[in-house]
Amino acid sequence: MKHERIQSLNNRILEEYTNEKIVLGDGNLDCSIMLIGEAPGAKEVELKKPFVGQAGKYLDEFIEVLDIGREQLYITNVVKYRPTKKSTKTDGVVNRPPTNVEIEKFKKYLIEEIDIIEPKIIVPLGNTPIKGIFEDNFKIGEVHGKALEINIKGKEYKVFPLYHPAAVIYRRELKAVYLDDLQELKKLMRKKC
Ligand code: URA
Numbered sequence: 001m002k003h004e005r006i007q008s009l010n011n012r013i014l015e016e017y018t019n020e021k022i023v024l025g026d027g028n029l030d031c032s033i034m035l036i037g038e039a040p041g042a043k044e045v046e047l048k049k050p051f052v053g054q055a056g057k058y059l060d061e062f063i064e065v066l067d068i069g070r071e072q073l074y075i076t077n078v079v080k081y082r083p084t085k086k087s088t089k090t091d092g093v094v095n096r097p098p099t100n101v102e103i104e105k106f107k108k109y110l111i112e113e114i115d116i117i118e119p120k121i122i123v124p125l126g127n128t129p130i131k132g133i134f135e136d137n138f139k140i141g142e143v144h145g146k147a148l149e150i151n152i153k154g155k156e157y158k159v160f161p162l163y164h165p166a167a168v169i170y171r172r173e174l175k176a177v178y179l180d181d182l183q184e185l186k187k188l189m190r191k192k193c
C-alpha cells in the first residue's frame with residue numbers, strides 16, 4: 001500500500017517537473033526515522049539518490065553515532081531538483097539555496113510523503129526543511145536539538161531538527177553542538193522505538 005502511494009506521488013512529481021533532473025526520496029518506507037535535506041547537489045543528480053556526495057559522508061557519521069542501520073532511514077529533500085546559479089569564477093554552475101517559492105511549490109509533496117511514510121521521528125536538516133514542514137517561522141539556531149511536535153493530516157509526529165551538514169562542514173564551531181544534538185536524538189529514539 002505504502003509502495004503504491006509513494007509510486008503515485010513520485011509519478012506526479014516527475015510529471016510536473018519533466019524538464020528537471022529529479023532526485024526522489026529513497027529508503028525504507030517502514031522506517032522509523034525520516035531525514036529531510038534541502039535539495040540535491042550534483043552528485044545526487046548524477047546517481048539519482050539523496051545524500052550520496054559530500055553529504056553522504058555526513059550520513060555515515062549520523063548512522064554510526066546513532067548506532068542504527070541505513071535500512072532504518074528514509075531520506076528525502078524538500079526541493080527535488082538541484083537549484084543552481086551561474087558561477088562567476090568558472091563557466092559552469094554552482095549550487096544555490098532553494099528560494100521560498102521553490103520550497104512552497106514542493107511543500108505539498110513533502111507533506112504527502114510524510115503522511116505516507118508515517119515515521120516515528122522526522123529530522124529536518126537546517127532551515128529549508130523547517131520551512132518545508134512548519135507554518136511557524138522557526139530558525140534552526142533556536143530549535144536544533146529540541147524535540148518538537150507537529151500535526152500532519154491529523155497525525156502527531158515528533159520532529160527533531162539538526163543543523164544541515166553543509167553548515168557543520170563550513171562552521172566548525174557547530175560540530176560539537178551537532179554531536180551533542182545527535183546524543184539527544186539517540187535518547188529520544190530509545191524512548192520512541
Ligand atoms: N544536501 C542536501 O540537503 N540534500 C542532498 O541530497 C545532498 C546534499
